[in-house]
Amino acid sequence: MTAPAALSPAALRAAIRSGGWTGPTAGAAPGYLQCNLAILPAGRAEGFRAWCRANPRVSPLVAAGEPGDPRLPALGADIDLRTDLPGYTVHRNGEPAGHAESIGDLWRDDLVAFAFGCSFSFEDVLLREGVDLRYLARGEREAIYRSTLESEAAGGFGGPLIVSMRPLRPADAIRAIEATARYPLAHGAPVHIGKPAAIGVDLDRPLETLGRTGVPDDELPLFWACGVTVELAIRQAAPDLCITHRSAHMLVTDIPMPALRDRMPEEGLP
Amino acid sequence: MTAPAALSPAALRAAIRSGGWTGPTAGAAPGYLQCNLAILPAGRAEGFRAWCRANPRVSPLVAAGEPGDPRLPALGADIDLRTDLPGYTVHRNGEPAGHAESIGDLWRDDLVAFAFGCSFSFEDVLLREGVDLRYLARGEREAIYRSTLESEAAGGFGGPLIVSMRPLRPADAIRAIEATARYPLAHGAPVHIGKPAAIGVDLDRPLETLGRTGVPDDELPLFWACGVTVELAIRQAAPDLCITHRSAHMLVTDIPMPALRDRMPEEGLP
Numbered sequence: 259m260t261a262p263a264a265l266s267p268a269a270l271r272a273a274i275r276s277g278g279w280t281g282p283t284a285g286a287a288p289g290y291l292q293c294n295l296a297i298l299p300a301g302r303a304e305g306f307r308a309w310c311r312a313n314p315r316v317s318p319l320v321a322a323g324e325p326g327d328p329r330l331p332a333l334g335a336d337i338d339l340r341t342d343l344p345g346y347t348v349h350r351n352g353e354p355a356g357h358a359e360s361i362g363d364l365w366r367d368d369l370v371a372f373a374f375g376c377s378f379s380f381e382d383v384l385l386r387e388g389v390d391l392r393y394l395a396r397g398e399r400e401a402i403y404r405s406t407l408e409s410e411a412a413g414g415f416g417g418p419l420i421v422s423m424r425p426l427r428p429a430d431a432i433r434a435i436e437a438t439a440r441y442p443l444a445h446g447a448p449v450h451i452g453k454p455a456a457i458g459v460d461l462d463r464p465l466e467t468l469g470r471t472g473v474p475d476d477e478l479p480l481f482w483a484c485g486v487t488v489e490l491a492i493r494q495a496a497p498d499l500c501i502t503h504r505s506a507h508m509l510v511t512d513i514p515m516p517a518l519r520d521r522m523p524e525e526g527l528p
Numbered sequence: 529m530t531a532p533a534a535l536s537p538a539a540l541r542a543a544i545r546s547g548g549w550t551g552p553t554a555g556a557a558p559g560y561l562q563c564n565l566a567i568l569p570a571g572r573a574e575g576f577r578a579w580c581r582a583n584p585r586v587s588p589l590v591a592a593g594e595p596g597d598p599r600l601p602a603l604g605a606d607i608d609l610r611t612d613l614p615g616y617t618v619h620r621n622g623e624p625a626g627h628a629e630s631i632g633d634l635w636r637d638d639l640v641a642f643a644f645g646c647s648f649s650f651e652d653v654l655l656r657e658g659v660d661l662r663y664l665a666r667g668e669r670e671a672i673y674r675s676t677l678e679s680e681a682a683g684g685f686g687g688p689l690i691v692s693m694r695p696l697r698p699a700d701a702i703r704a705i706e707a708t709a710r711y712p713l714a715h716g717a718p719v720h721i722g723k724p725a726a727i728g729v730d731l732d733r734p735l736e737t738l739g740r741t742g743v744p745d746d747e748l749p750l751f752w753a754c755g756v757t758v759e760l761a762i763r764q765a766a767p768d769l770c771i772t773h774r775s776a777h778m779l780v781t782d783i784p785m786p787a788l789r790d791r792m793p794e795e796g797l798p
Contacts, residue, residue: 338647428721432705439706446705451698452722454746478722 267510268336275341280359282506283344286347289515291443293320293333293373294485296492297361297501300325303370305413306375309491310374311523315483316419316441316521320511323371329410330373333511339371345457349489352496357504364501371446373509373513375443375518376485377506381446382515387437389430394472400424402484403472406458407449415488419427420465421449421457421481425466425473438482450481456479537780538606545611550629552776553614559652559785561713562778563590563603563643564755565613566762567631567771570595570787575683579761580644581793582682585753586689588713593641600643603781611643613711615774622766627774634771644793646755646778647692649785653714657707659700663741670694671741672754676728677719682704685706687760690735691719691727691751695743701750701784708752713788718768721752 266272267287273279283292294317298306303325310317321332328339340362348355348364358364377400384391393399400422407419426434431451439447451456459481461473466486473479492500503509537557543549553562564587566738568576573595580587591602594662600611604753618625618634628634647670654661670692677689695703701721709717712785720727721779736756745748762770773779 261701428723428726429719432717432719432721435702435705436709439709447702449699449702453698453746456698456746476726505756 262434267512268334270510271336271342274344274419275338275390280344283508283510284506287510288337291320291511291513291515292376293511294488295300295371295373295413295501295503295509297339297341297371298369298497299312299366302414302495302497303372305495306319306372306415308413309409309411309415310372312410313483313487314523315440315446315449316409316487317372317485318445319372320443320523321373322422326367328365329372330371331524333373333509333513337509337511339509340365343503343507343509345507347502347504349492349497349500351465352493352500353496354487361501364386364499366499369501373456373511374485374523375441375445376508377445377482378414380444380482381450383441384434386482387433389426389437391424392477394423398471401464402466402486403459403481404465405450411490415491415495417487417494419449420484420486420490421459422484423459423461423471423479424483425471425477425479426507427477431478440519441515444486445482448480448482452478455478455480487527522528537604537782540780541606541612542705543606544614545608547629549630550614550783553778553780554752554776557780559649561590561649561781561783561785561788562646563781564646564758565609565641565643565771565779567609567639567641567757568767569636570638570640572765572767575765576642576685578683579679579681579685580642582680583753583757584712584793585716585719586679586757587642587755588715589644589645590713590793591641591643595640596637598635598639600640601641602781603752603779608778609779610635611780613773613777616726617785619762619770619772621768622763624772631771631785634769638770643779643781644755645715645788647715647752650708650714651786653707654704655709657703659696659703660747661694662747663695663699668741671734672736673729673733673751674735675720675751676737679761685761685765687757687764689719690754690756691729691758693731693741693749693751694709694756694782695741695747695749697747701748704750710789711785712792715752715754718750718752722748724749724751
């Protein structure tokens with residue numbers, strides 16, 4: 259079951275807030291930025307911010323809250339981060355400690371929220387720029403791999419770089435690089451192309467996949483930095499509490515994707 | 529022997545005009561746009577312009593003259609196209625008919641000049657954007673191939689697409705695509721990456737090379753549209769007279785490369 263595409267971002271958030279939608283947000287409110295979320299205690303927040311800044315392709319910061327404030331008005335006037343995502347993952351001392359559909363009971367005066375771009379709107383961008391996404395036509399999706407690349411350590415956070423792979427024909431690969439380079443807030447350009455073994459990836463052994471993804475002989479695998487990298491950074495840094503979006507259950511914002519073109523992390527939104 | 533790098537574009541043109549420099553312009557006036565040149569009779573000029581517009585990666589138009597006017601003030605106040613290139617190739621009925629160091633005796637009232645971007649300043653752009661050009665460090669240069677891709681036929685002009693190949697490591701390939709996409713006037717982004725056979729290229733059989741160029745196992749070949757494509761289009765269209773720059777003997781302009789960033793063909797220059 260997929261989220262109702264016809265709802266506006268605000269209407270979808272209202273439905274989520276009331277408990278009317280608890281599923282993934284893939285396909286919901288197409289054309290609007292969806293964000294990954296990470297909420298940490300103030301004592302670890304500046305370290306996490308430093309790591310995000312050092313790794314803009316992993317976690318391009320779109321907005322951050324004040325300590326204790328669950329709102330992010332830059333992304334939607336009504337947003338309440340305690341209720342407006344359809345699913346959350348709670349991490350204690352770096353380890354996943356269960357899911358929740360709201361986090362009002364976990365909220366604290368010292369929690370700081372960070373929203374960063376994800377690749378959920380990626381295919382939108384690629385299609386708009388004329389990239390032929392043959393893997394979608396084949397009924398396939400991107401695959402996620404753990405690479406031997408490392409994120410840049412900063413502020414007590416670090417760890418291996420997780421990458422998402424999409425296969426494209428060469429001319430489409432070039433168009434995809436051009437297109438995604440224009441969207442630094444959606445992970446930007448790929449980090450690798452064409453030589454999986456060079457970054458420690460065995461294409462047959464994905465970390466997770468949303469469906470089988472093969473690379474035909476006439477296509478090249480492209481690898482983008484993936485937000486799942488954040489989970490491993492949290493595991494390594496082990497803050498006493500961290501709340502993230504549940505996988506595929508994103509914060510749906512009021513920001514139309516075209517407004518993000520050429521905008522840099524933390525540049526401020528229109 | 530290489531052209532004197534220390535001269536300004538205007539001083540270099542003055543040296544060329546006086547006969548003091550008749551060699552290639554590679555390395556001359558670094559950081560300034562060098563242009564390919566094609567001069568055709570007015571009767572074929574609009575057809576050629578249409579073909580350039582249909583193939584902006586092959587022949588991105590930077591400036592065009594009025595019929596009979598050998599000046600291009602947008603590229604340099606003093607430019608006289610009859611004398612300011614160190615070498616010309618004369619084509620009659622599409623066939624090369626010799627070289628010249630000036631073309632005052634060939635000039636006619638109906639000739640129209642077209643200047644378009646070339647890849648001579650390419651390496652400048654790539655180095656400025658942090659691309660590691662290992663082939664230069666190995667003492668190698670780009671290689672030129674005839675591909676099975678075709679330019680888009682228009683105005684009586686057409687023919688096969690000639691491509692220039694540079695090998696880069698994957699992360700540098702991505703950076704190079706991002707960087708060159710920002711310079712549509714210098715051929716823009718590549719037309720192909722990674723699968724030479726898919727565009728009919730045998731890497732061991734270049735059309736021409738400025739030194740041996742290999743592709744190590746950890747690098748990918750990138751292919752950009754090459755201005756040599758114009759020579760084949762002229763051969764096919766066979767105008768009674770066409771004068772081009774002699775290979776590697778370019779029009780050196782007053783336009784600094786950074787001013788070209790994000791500028792489109794015919795957009796007008798600063």
